[in-house]
Amino acid sequence: MSRPEPILAVDGLAVGYGVVPIVRDVALAVGRGEAVALLGANGAGKSTLLKAISGLLKPSAGRIRLAGKDIQGLAAETLVGRGLSHVAEGRRIFRKESVADNIQLGMYRLGLGRAEMARRRDEAFTLFPALREKAPAAAGTLSGGQQQMLAIAQALVRRPSVLMLDEPSLGLAPILVDEVFRVLGDIRAQGVSVLLVEQVVEQTLGFVDFAYVLANGRIAAAGTPAELGRTDVVRQAYLGRAPADLEGAA
Amino acid sequence: MSLEDILALLVSGVTMGAVYAMVAVSLNIAFKPTNVFNLAQGEFVMLGAMFAWGLMTGWSLPWLAGTALVLVAAGALGLLEERLAVAPLLANARHHHGWIISTLAFSIVVLHTSDRVYGTDPQAVPPVPGASLDMVQIGALTFSTQQVAVIVLAALSIAAVEWFYRSTLVGKAVLAVAEDRDGARLNGISPLTLTMGSFAVAAAYSAFTGVIAAPLVLASTSIGMMLLVKGFMALAIGGVGNNWGALAGGMLVGCVESLSSVSATPGYRQVLLLAVVLALLLVRPHGLAGARLTREV
Ligand SMILES: Nc1ncnc2c1ncn2[C@@H]1O[C@H](COP(=O)(O)OP(=O)(O)OP(=O)(O)O)[C@@H](O)[C@H]1O
Ligand SMILES: [Mg+2]
Numbered sequence: 245m246s247r248p249e250p251i252l253a254v255d256g257l258a259v260g261y262g263v264v265p266i267v268r269d270v271a272l273a274v275g276r277g278e279a280v281a282l283l284g285a286n287g288a289g290k291s292t293l294l295k296a297i298s299g300l301l302k303p304s305a306g307r308i309r310l311a312g313k314d315i316q317g318l319a320a321e322t323l324v325g326r327g328l329s330h331v332a333e334g335r336r337i338f339r340k341e342s343v344a345d346n347i348q349l350g351m352y353r354l355g356l357g358r359a360e361m362a363r364r365r366d367e368a369f370t371l372f373p374a375l376r377e378k379a380p381a382a383a384g385t386l387s388g389g390q391q392q393m394l395a396i397a398q399a400l401v402r403r404p405s406v407l408m409l410d411e412p413s414l415g416l417a418p419i420l421v422d423e424v425f426r427v428l429g430d431i432r433a434q435g436v437s438v439l440l441v442e443q444v445v446e447q448t449l450g451f452v453d454f455a456y457v458l459a460n461g462r463i464a465a466a467g468t469p470a471e472l473g474r475t476d477v478v479r480q481a482y483l484g485r486a487p488a489d490l491e492g493a494a
Numbered sequence: 495m496s497l498e499d500i501l502a503l504l505v506s507g508v509t510m511g512a513v514y515a516m517v518a519v520s521l522n523i524a525f526k527p528t529n530v531f532n533l534a535q536g537e538f539v540m541l542g543a544m545f546a547w548g549l550m551t552g553w554s555l556p557w558l559a560g561t562a563l564v565l566v567a568a569g570a571l572g573l574l575e576e577r578l579a580v581a582p583l584l585a586n587a588r589h590h591h592g593w594i595i596s597t598l599a600f601s602i603v604v605l606h607t608s609d610r611v612y613g614t615d616p617q618a619v620p621p622v623p624g625a626s627l628d629m630v631q632i633g634a635l636t637f638s639t640q641q642v643a644v645i646v647l648a649a650l651s652i653a654a655v656e657w658f659y660r661s662t663l664v665g666k667a668v669l670a671v672a673e674d675r676d677g678a679r680l681n682g683i684s685p686l687t688l689t690m691g692s693f694a695v696a697a698a699y700s701a702f703t704g705v706i707a708a709p710l711v712l713a714s715t716s717i718g719m720m721l722l723v724k725g726f727m728a729l730a731i732g733g734v735g736n737n738w739g740a741l742a743g744g745m746l747v748g749c750v751e752s753l754s755s756v757s758a759t760p761g762y763r764q765v766l767l768l769a770v771v772l773a774l775l776l777v778r779p780h781g782l783a784g785a786r787l788t789r790e791v
Contacts, residue, residue, distance in 0.1 A: 299679075300676055300680070320676075320679040321679045321682050321683060321684040324680065324681065325682055332677065332680055336674060337677070338669070338670045338674060338677065338678075340669070341666060341670065341673075345666050348663060348666070349663070349666060349670050349681050352681055352682050352683050354682075402682070
């Protein structure tokens with residue numbers, strides 16, 4: 245099956261926190277309108293990779309292209325204005341600010357007028373009705389599920405072309421995980437390209453068009469959910485086996 | 495001692511307290527997006543006073559025009575300080591407390607340059623338009639309208655600062671940077687820009703403090719360090735980041751200092767003041783508002 249032309253393309257990427265790269269030689273692509281998963285065990289380097297793409301970390305090697313333009317080395321705050329949004333791990337909202345202010349801060353970069361900001365905020369409230377009731381409350385007082393929804397809403401009001409989400413279902417009850425996937429379905433239906441890091445493998449593979457498996461900072465396997473399902477590669481990656489064992493499947 | 499005398503001391507205490515509060519507020523403004531206390535903040539007050547003397551007395555510029563120039567010049571110097579003494583340290587995660595040395599160094603350079611340029615004699619600066627240094631008496635209360643102007647301007651400016659953080663998107667963005675720097679960047683908020691802006695505004699605010707305080711204390715290059723110390727006292731009593739707390743703290747410091755002049759010799763006045771501040775902080779380690787600000791998760 246052929247994939248759509250890439251809107252986000254990563255090539256030969258190396259990145260880490262000190263001199264030693266955590267992620268090495270990574271190549272991946274997200275096609276226009278595609279939903280793509282990035283799977284891997286704890287500590288595989290998934291979050292590190294997302295941080296490099298979104299500009300929080302500077303890659304030591306490699307190329308990142310967004311809609312055909314090189315973006316490696318650009319600051320995170322700049323990339324937000326270019327249509328790339330990254331919903332970070334751990335429901336990273338501004339806990340002391342109100343829910344409404346959090347959503348407004350999501351639009352900081354866009355220079356929108358008051359009316360347009362209010363309109364987009366209302367759209368977000370329509371997608372997440374629970375947030376509307378809590379609009380004046382401090383975001384830190386929301387439940388875990390509501391906080392995750394707020395983090396997603398904060399990115400969505402920017403109308404990103406590519407949305408990267410880092411474990412949005414982490415720590416949520418199963419019914420809320422279903423809710424997260426329902427929202428992701430809506431987002432994808434709007435034509436947003438999605439790069440999803442997740443640990444709930446079954447549900448994620450049921451949702452995406454394509455998936456990469458990261459093990460020890462390298463891509464250990466890649467394929468459609470059907471292709472990956474025929475092998476043991478995903479399970480092995482989560483058991484933390486060395487990439488060498490997995491190469492045949494890649 | 496008569497009631498009139500005590501009231502006069504209180505008025506001058508409250509007035510100086512408003513000045514200390516403004517120094518504390520300027521420390522808060524620069525601290526918010528950076529977690530850095532700008533130790534040059536007292537010298538910016540001094541610069542405001544000296545610039546005002548140069549422009550209004552020397553060049554005979556009208557008060558408003560002179561003040562506008564002072565604010566622009568001080569803002570530019572605040573920006574320069576941020577670029578030279580703060581940004582390089584913040585960019586390097588391993589230099590967590592280097593700002594103590596670098597902002598102090600900047601303040602020393604400012605002080606010595608000013609001594610060269612202006613000399614060390616105290617100079618007179620004109621009062622705020624409409625106010626005067628003449629004493630007015632109402633009942634037992636004696637005060638000058640310049641004193642009233644300082645108190646009112648301190649309160650108004652603190653209200654404006656609070657309004658900015660609570661009601662404008664840029665203000666909220668500064669709070670967002672304070673809470674989560676990387677989280678802010680992922681929302682398109684540039685901590686770099688807001689840090690530069692905050693340092694410039696804090697410096698200009700300090701300089702404004704100098705412009706309105708100078709008619710009362712006289713403009714002299716030696717006032718910076720004393721104001722920085724009193725500003726920190728106000729900050730500690732009011733609670734770091736709490737601007738209205740700073741106003742209360744500043745007035746307390748000002749009044750204790752002023753009333754102690756009755757009995758204590760000048761040398762002991764500072765000791766007495768320090769003892770009061772320390773005693774207060776022993777009882778309330780996080781300042782007057784500390785109880786409400788306990789541990790946020
Ligand atoms: N700020 C940091 N400084 C230094 N090393 C880090 C930092 N963050 C992560 N690491 C290291 O980088 C490696 C990859 O971490 P990363 O967070 O990218 O993994 P992950 O795949 O997202 O794991 P998880 O599923 O647990 O979120 C780990 O060995 C981790 O210890
Ligand atoms: Mg992670």
